Amino acid sequence: MGGKKSHIANQIKRIRVARTDLTQAELARRVGATRQTIIAIEAEKYSPSLELAFRLSHVLGEPLEELFQFSGEWG
């Protein structure tokens, strides 16, 4: 995107282990992604596509805005 620095944090790992008993592999399977993708996203190497974000939110039972937090310059 255009040169605006920003970062999106997420609570996926925390919620996955705290509120579910899902393994990374199981979560990956349920959202239709691979384990590597889950690992990368939990480690915040990059942020998921909007579609994957919706799926994670659904499977983990946590609203989008609570699962993910935008931090950086807005405008």
Place this chain on the structure above:
Amino acid sequence: MGGKKSHIANQIKRIRVARTDLTQAELARRVGATRQTIIAIEAEKYSPSLELAFRLSHVLGEPLEELFQFSGEWG
């Protein structure tokens, strides 16, 4: 992503014209993207990154879950 069909609809164009007086170019500028990207997203040729989705939500003053609707197979 893994082979699960889904689509993400959005209310960007509707809200942009109804609730703001922003032109596509102005909206693009404020979210730090290009006009082409806005056009493609409004036409739902593809869905934005999570980061761009957050920015659009912020600039348009509409919560993520109302700006975008997931439709397709969940699991």
Place this chain on the structure above:
DNA sequence: GCGTAATGTCAAATATATGTTACATCACCT
């Protein structure tokens, strides 16, 4: 100690989103 499940790392290939540039149309105004 050995096997296994869960987690993590790395590299390369493919898919998708975004940028860049150029051109077309339509409406409005003078």
Place this chain on the structure above:
DNA sequence: AGGTGATGTAACATATATTTGACATTACGC
């Protein structure tokens, strides 16, 4: 009729996300 702003389309280049496959580590049960 000509000019301007807003919108749309298209092709190509770049950046980012996702997959695939191989391998390392840590923890736990047998």
